[in-house]
Amino acid sequence: MPRGDKRKAIMETAEKLFTSRRFHEITLDDIVEAAHIGKGTIYTYFKDKDDLFFQVALSGFDEMCDLLRRRVTEEAPFREQLLQACAAIHSFFSRRRQLSRMIQSEEARMPFSKGPLRDRWLEKRAQMVDALGQIMRKGQSEGAVRPDLPPEVLSAFMLALLRARARELGEGVDPVSDPTLVDFFLQGARDCKPSGIPN
Amino acid sequence: MPRGDKRKAIMETAEKLFTSRRFHEITLDDIVEAAHIGKGTIYTYFKDKDDLFFQVALSGFDEMCDLLRRRVTEEAPFREQLLQACAAIHSFFSRRRQLSRMIQSEEARMPFSKGPLRDRWLEKRAQMVDALGQIMRKGQSEGAVRPDLPPEVLSAFMLALLRARARELGEGVDPVSDPTLVDFFLQGARDCKPSGIPN
DNA sequence: GTATCAGTACCGACTGGTCGGTATTGGAAA
């Protein structure tokens, strides 16, 4: 094995294991054995077990964010752009379903985490919401989306729908297509009742 | 402390701790100290640490399901019923935000869990989706909701929106009201384009 | 009233295994 690939090998193996069982159920010896590396080698690349875990989770998160942000810069009509963003997220969700779950599980308890890793995480998350938020803003300026809801809320809703669909992915339920999902969202987010519902 | 309240005391303390840090970061000694009980007492009520954890999570889940199912039996117009269901879920989310996170975090990795606890969990979840699904079916039969999406998918979407909003609860962002949320959903789920979007 | 006692809740010091982390070695490659 060429030098420098160690880190990658460790992370890939760790990801596979961490996504299959709980943190405390995975021993470093498990990882060492599965990755065919020496135990000490882990500590040349990672501070400790916790560091390894968060770096695995973060790298997956990174990947998804970058995927998403790349779409936003592209010039395209609003609906098209949203569709592409969804496709990006969806492809990530299905390619790396376990990791998505791990991210989600970790996100659920982020408010309690501490330290610089938490900060990097929140930063990434903000980037993601912002990327989607930009698209939403565009939709609002085009008049396709109601302007009374903040773009971040709209992003959060869109992400929530995507996540809900992703959850069903492996469970035999019919897959809802991207266009169906996006149009469900767009119809709900439409600015159609100027003086309708209170609040 | 009156006799017999030990079990409750243990679960309440455990919930507080388990929702604040990760499973492996909480020792039974932590719980014992915080609950002012003897360590052995835990084992008169719970099989082991894992059992305690899942019973805590399950009891919260139970609570929410019951809250929800109680609403479904009531006779009310479709939109009203949906609003009430949302109110129920919302009240649970805000009263027990930490626990919701814990449930969510655990749900994310349910596919890997094993044993009878997992089964009870899945059963509860099915009950919840079904309760909402019943409401959706009613909406479909009234023609208020598009019939091409399965009720479970609609439930999942509704739950996803609620969860998304719950996440923002403590973060300074404006709270989206129940009617706004429900109408967002209803508008998106409306059966308005009979031959519109493909799929 | 009280003596006895079975059943049970409860306690907490103790233990034995586990596992994160370190130090060492020996062999391959350069």
Next chain:
DNA sequence: TTTCCAATACCGACCAGTCGGTACTGATAC
């Protein structure tokens, strides 16, 4: 010779779970 790393031996803190014992309760008998 030096560098790198897998392999391995090792350490010791940590912690889930145990177990011997105490305290309480309520029933039965006298």
